[in-house]
Amino acid sequence: MNHTEWTVLDNSNIVESYPGLTLPLTHAFIRIAYEGVFRGLVGTILKNDVVLDKYSDIFANMIADYQGRVYYRINNWYSLIDFLPFSRKIIPIWQDMMGVQNTDIYLGIRHKFTLRQKAAMNGRILKLALSVPREMDRLNRDFQAVQNTFAETYQETMTNEELLALFQEIKDTVLTRWSVTLANDMYAFIWTGLLKRRLARQGSDVTQSIAGITALESLKPLTKLLDIAQHYAAANSAETGAEAASPEPTLSDTAEVREYLALYGDRCPGELKLETVTYREDPSLLEAKIREYAADPAKLDQIVDGLRRQETLPLRNSFIAKRARLGIKNREISRLNRSRIYGMVRRIFLTIGANLHRDGCLDAPTDVFYLTVGEIAAWDNPGGGAEDFKGIIAQRREEYTSYARLPTQPRLVFRGGELLESKITPDWTGIFQGVGASFGNVTAAAVVLESPHDNVDVKGKIIVTKTTDPGWVFLLTMAAGIVAEKGSLLSHTAIVSRELKIPAVVAVTRSTSVIQTGDLLSIDGGSGEVRLLKEA
Secondary structure, three states, X not given: OOHHHEEEEEOOOHHHHOOOOOOHHHHHHHHHHHHHHHHHHHHHHHOOHHHHHOOHHXXXXXXXXXXXXXXXXXXXXXXXXXXXXXXHHHHHHHHHHHOOOOOOOOOOOOOOOOHHHHHHHHHHHHHHHHHHHHHHHHHHHHHHHHHHHHHHHOOOOOOHXXXXXXXXXXXXXXXXXXXXXXXXXXXXXXXXXXXXHHHHHOOOOOOOOOOXXXXXXXXXXXXXXXXXXXXXXXXXXXXXXXXXXXXXXXHHHOHHHHHHHHHHOOOOOOOOOOOOOOOOOOHHHHHHHHHHHHOOHHHHHHHHHHHHOOOOOOOOOOHHHHHHHHHHHHHHHHHHHHHHHHHHHHHHHHHHHHHHHHOOOOOOHHHHHHOOHHHHHHOOOOOOOHHHHHHHHHHHHHHHHHHOOOOOOOEEEEEOOEEEOOOOOOOOOOEEEOEEEEOOEEEEEEEEEOOOOOOOOOOOOEEEEOOOOHHHHHHHOOOOEEEEOOOOOOOHHHXXXXXXXXXXXXXXXXXXXXXXXXXXXXXXXOOOEEEEEEOO
């Protein structure tokens, strides 16, 4: 079969980071990021620029944009996995950890190397695999230098030329080091997959063995926010019935909130979309979240106690389990730092947008998100080019308005440019079978959410959604359980649910189409079974 005839787009895993529509500037940036990171990783393995350049087209097309949605061009992923020894054994593990549900075709390039070349490459891969934890520690330390460079350099008064130079500096610095995170992903996938298989033979559940990670990075923004909410609730309680001596200052004026915004202001729902309004850009969103938690002190204390309570189940501390938890822990650290990188890029391009708006090239600073990095970089005509940019933006707004009316396709297969149907639509029988991601059983009413911004009470209910990103963690603390259409054992939904000790089932196809808010559900986070007990 000629692989060049086929293109397979799949949104497994990546939809967690880019749900729904994603505007052109974000798509352009993530294409740049994926190309640089994957080129860096394969370059470490090949150590041959001439051979490396032969795969330039693959590196430049790791992701794709279809109807405004972001997809993995998954056959290119298979092509890169083929560089690894025992790749045909690794691919099923990778698919399982990524939540890829169609596993029947690979359609990747099979690479041909001499025995000598293979031996040298395998030696480098082994060296890289053994050094992953150490290199991740180094990356985490070095990332602070990137943040310092940005803090010392960035000014809202910078010209577009200066801002683009700063963007280039950050991009070059980050991408040359970030490839180790891909190696760590594979490290986490392989060790978790091996642990899962070993425990399956013993009749044991893997979710308990990869929970209880000390100081999970994804939970630090939550624990910090809960502390602020408790202080705010206590202060309000102390003033109850008494007249305040002076008007209450806005929360964003307090030292605690300023510190939070400095550390975690970029962590919010949709944080990897540059067009997202984050807590850093609009602190009033954070204030609303603090007041929401503080409004129910009893529930707030319950959440805090649950996070502080030590894991009562004994952790499996085998060699494999320790390696799996270390890979997951480092993966969550890099995810939080990734949100900070996007925060820097967002601020750069928002300032560029403000400059273009001032010069009459944009109707509003946020229109910059409808342009690409290349289009912005090519602009060198201060005071001109307004009609060009405004025309492009008007056309793209119209396109994205039409895209918004279309459903998201989880998987698309093209042959020779022709789209073939490849949609997973199993029959509804009253029982869903997904992947058990966080151990436990719960029966409660369902609440179906499209986004974490939906104004719905989730306390004590089972959230049913297509996918979650790190910004959902604040909502998950209030829920009794979660069901997600996308995900795997190492998706963010699964990892955070395990640490919050709430049952979770992921990869539950069509659940949001069939389940309705108010339905009574029973979920088993171990077996992955979801039952509809009573319709609303």
